[in-house]
Amino acid sequence: MSSEDALIHSDDPRHPANLICTLCKQFFYNNWCTGTGGGISIKDPKTSHYYLAPSGVQKEQMTPDDLFVMDAQSLGYLRAPKSYKPSACTPLFVACYQKKDAGAIIHTHSQNAVVCSLIFGDEFRIANIEQIKAIPSGKVDPVTKKPIALSFFDTLRIPIIENMAHEDELIDDLHKTFIDYPDTCAVIVRRHGIFVWGPTIDKAKIFNEAIDYLMELAIKMHKLGIPPDCGIGEEKKHLAGQ
Ligand SMILES: CSCCC(=O)C(=O)COP(=O)(O)O
Numbered sequence: 001m002s003s004e005d006a007l008i009h010s011d012d013p014r015h016p017a018n019l020i021c022t023l024c025k026q027f028f029y030n031n032w033c034t035g036t037g038g039g040i041s042i043k044d045p046k047t048s049h050y051y052l053a054p055s056g057v058q059k060e061q062m063t064p065d066d067l068f069v070m071d072a073q074s075l076g077y078l079r080a081p082k083s084y085k086p087s088a089c090t091p092l093f094v095a096c097y098q099k100k101d102a103g104a105i106i107h108t109h110s111q112n113a114v115v116c117s118l119i120f121g122d123e124f125r126i127a128n129i130e131q132i133k134a135i136p137s138g139k140v141d142p143v144t145k146k147p148i149a150l151s152f153f154d155t156l157r158i159p160i161i162e163n164m165a166h167e168d169e170l171i172d173d174l175h176k177t178f179i180d181y182p183d184t185c186a187v188i189v190r191r192h193g194i195f196v197w198g199p200t201i202d203k204a205k206i207f208n209e210a211i212d213y214l215m216e217l218a219i220k221m222h223k224l225g226i227p228p229d230c231g232i233g234e235e236k237k238h239l240a241g242q
């Protein structure tokens, strides 16, 4: 086996090359990565190499042989399949690795994200829902040094940026959200989808699932006339006003 192929061939189902392919299949059936849209990038915790999907392919049909591998220091490709270009989202994924210390980034074209981007202005907000507790607050416990999750009584805020003709044109607004929302683990792109990151692929997957659940719930609340960020008990007056 060539040294390049050794980067992507492993019997371990948790190897980044295998995990990207497995999860993209799952995400296809969630309607998150269909019609070539969306994707996943994972940083190998052992080597720190970035694993990236090719651009414009049916993500659920990818095999490890299709994947690009990038060196985290030089940002040069250690492996680049000749028949493909790397995902158009690569600059955005790299920004999340470099600025947010991400271990993995999930990009979906979730319809819940798209509809929320039409309902909300420059920020998605939802409050006082149990599932919020799956999302990190961005703060760390000073004693245990473990990340602190949002509480039931908190408001989850996710910035919304405007879509552009090409993925790489989103980079300036993405960097701005890193400054304006230092604690966020996600950015919604209006009329496009969402980027969610975490310290590991397992965490990123949990955050993505929880956020998608909350966006779906927010749409249902909005249809009922209940502001998704309303206080506990306030929903009654909104329902009564119908
Ligand atoms: C119909 S998909 C348009 C491009 C996009 O938004 C996306 O997420 C996929 O880009 P890639 O280059 O990774 O195929």
Ligand SMILES: [Zn+2]
Pocket (backbone or CB within 6 Å): 037, 038, 107, 108, 109, 192, 193
């Ligand atoms: Zn996209």
